[in-house]
Structure formats: C-alpha cells, structure tokens
Amino acid sequence: MNTSEKIYSGKTKDLYALSNGNILLVFKDDVTGDNGVIDPGANTVIGKVEGKGRKSLAMTDYFFKRLHAADIPTHLVNVDLENGTMEVRRAEPMGKSAKGAGGLEFVCRTRPWGSFLRRYQQYIADVNANLDYLVEITVKDDERGDPLINDDTLVALGLVSPAHLKHAKELTRRVCRIVEDDLRSKGLTLVDMKIEIGLVGDDVVVIDEISADAMRVMDENGKVLEHGTVYEKLINQ
C-alpha cells in the first residue's frame, strides 16, 4: 500500500491518506453490539468476526457498482478484495461539524421497524404500514446515541444548505429503491437502510459503505437476516 499516514481509526474501518490525494479505507473484522449481541447499529465494538471486513467490502463493491450503473455517484475509485481495502476520493461528509463531529446518517425506511417502531409505537396505527421510503436524518454522536435531527434544524445550525439537503434526501430514496430492487430479485426484502453522503467539490456523492451492516434485510419468511447470510445470498451464491 502506498500510504502516507493513518488519518482515522473508526469502529469498523481505518482510513489512510494516499500520496495521490485519495483515501484508502481498510475494512476491519470488528463488529459492534450491545451486551454481547452483535448489532451493526450499535456504537461499541464487542469483538471480531473472521472475514467480516472482506464481506462488508465485497457487498459495498457490489452495491456501489449498481449505483454507478444508475448514474448515482459514489466516492469509490477501486476495490482490492484480496487486501480488504477500497480507494476512494476525498469527500467532505455532509453535516460534518466545525467541532469535528462526524456528520449525518441518512436512514431510509420502507416500513416501521427497530428504533422507529419503539420510538413511535403509540402513534403507529399499522405496524405493516408502507412508509414509502421515509427519510430520517441523524447526527453521528456515539455518546448521545446518534440523535435524530429535523430538516429545519440542519439548516438553522448551518450544517447543510437547503439545496444540498433536498438533493441528499432524494439521493437517499433513489439508493434505497435500487438496493430494494436488487434484494427483491434475490427473494429478499429491504426493511430499512442507512447511507452517508458527502461532497467531492460540488458533487453530492454516496460515501462510506453499503453493506448488510447498514441495512435490515428479511427473507421470504419475514426473518431478519444476519450479515453473513446476506453476504451468502448476494455474493457467494
């Protein structure tokens, strides 16, 4: 690897600055969870699962190529599955704060599930409701559990311009539809997913990863699948 320096160590990825100005993402085998139970949405690393990093990378490669085919830009330059690394363009994460906090996560929901169902349970008349690609936005903050933030607040705090916000929400819904269509062709149902979005110059692009870590997928029997199972069904058939 033609790396110059490690610039960030995340929960599931390390970032290195490359001499050509790009960034190298190194996918790790670390998994997050709560009380010993693996949960990709959790904010604490609880252990390692051999091969998990490469599987996340392979899925990201798989989905990013489908986005490119639909003319949705990502930060991807190239993938080295052997070494578990991905070279990407340097992007400014949308909503990254002046204080250095990480930025926004864009969640897209097809139906009520998980934290959404818990949060609004008194207000959800039908747990099977079609949410029609509902977008929720959260700020990355492990300590505070990634709090939800509304559109007006994002603009009032100067985190995103109204135009970028509109663009990012549309992009989130388009990505969600593409992933849902692809999963459906394999007999799987997308419940919800999250992406990160960044700016490369003036381009609004999908950044970070799109793997089973960042989505909830059900099989034909309505069972929510684990990371490794989704990988098997998508990549290793």
Add this chain to the structure above:
Amino acid sequence: MNTSEKIYSGKTKDLYALSNGNILLVFKDDVTGDNGVIDPGANTVIGKVEGKGRKSLAMTDYFFKRLHAADIPTHLVNVDLENGTMEVRRAEPMGKSAKGAGGLEFVCRTRPWGSFLRRYQQYIADVNANLDYLVEITVKDDERGDPLINDDTLVALGLVSPAHLKHAKELTRRVCRIVEDDLRSKGLTLVDMKIEIGLVGDDVVVIDEISADAMRVMDENGKVLEHGTVYEKLINQ
C-alpha cells in the same frame, strides 16, 4: 360548575365535559419535576405549589388575549380566575393517534438551550446562535420522553396532513414572535416555548395553555426565571 363528567385527568389540569358541548379545564396546583427539582418539561408530578394553577391560568388568559388581538384563534371561550377554570371549545389535538396517544407539541426556539443544546452539542458551533424561530415537533409519550419526530414522518404515519403541518408550523412561529415581543416589552427574553395545536372543525387553533410552564424566560442578567417570577413580572406588577 355546570359539569357533566370528568373526561380526563392530566398532570396539571383536569378536563370536564360541559352540557353545552364545551370543555372545562380545571388548573391544578400540581408541579412536575425530576429528582425533587421542579421542571415544567418533566413528565412526573412531584408535588403541589399553592396557587400555581391560578397563576398558570392567569398567564394563559393574558397570552391568549394577545393572540386573539393578532387574529390568532385559540380554543378559549372564557376564563374564571376565581375558580381556576377555563371553558374552551372542544378541539381535536393535532396528531392525536388512533391508539389514543395525546398528540403533538410544537416547540419554538430562539436560541440553543436545554435538551436541544445537550442533544446537538457536537454540532452547535455557537451556543448564542440565533435559531430564527426554529420549530421542533415532538409526540406526547411520557414513557418514551416525548420523542422528536420529523415532518416527513408525521405525514408518513398519517398523523397530520402536509397542509395542516405547514399551517401549524407557521402558527407556532407567529405565536412565538408575539410572546417574545410581549416579554421583551417587560425586559424579559424568550428562549424557547411550546404550544399545542388542535382542530375545531376545519379551524387550526392554539389549544391547552400558554404559561411560564411552557416557556423558558430569561431576565436582563441572563438568568432563567421560575414560574412564579414570570407571573409576578407579567401579571402582578
């Protein structure tokens, strides 16, 4: 009182059905708080403060009359300060769920403070920022701490129509400006406030109360004032 039946017992008010079809609100002396400290935003009644109900009623009367003067409708019919009661038109609280949960609270903020400051502290560059009457909406749910809900979710869950949502947010900002102006004329600064909004037929009207319980007010020295102090400065001068 020409009452027929008690229809609801809230934390700070009881509701009775009147034979003319209206509702009688009886303001109680109960105060809410956490760990023995009075906090109007808390969801647990921790005790009583003699005269508190009448003070909330007097302030609500005071502010509702200012709203009426600005052509903003409320559910108020008449106030009986002596008995601590307010007769109101029967309104359907906006966002009231099919499951019976109470509905929405519309928060308006002039600057970051309280739960907002705690929640987004990593993303607030300037704690003295002008938030320009930012509206946040929460669903009433004591057990879950009145979770924040975004505009798209309100519509997706069928809790509010897009037109009513837009109307309600504009109304919230207008009310906030009127209250802020009035407080300013008495040397006070409005930090944030919350109102409830309901439908009387097709009319979108301010319901419940507007008292120091539902707002955060600072004096000239930047000190946040207690309920009784705001009352003294507004009513009992």
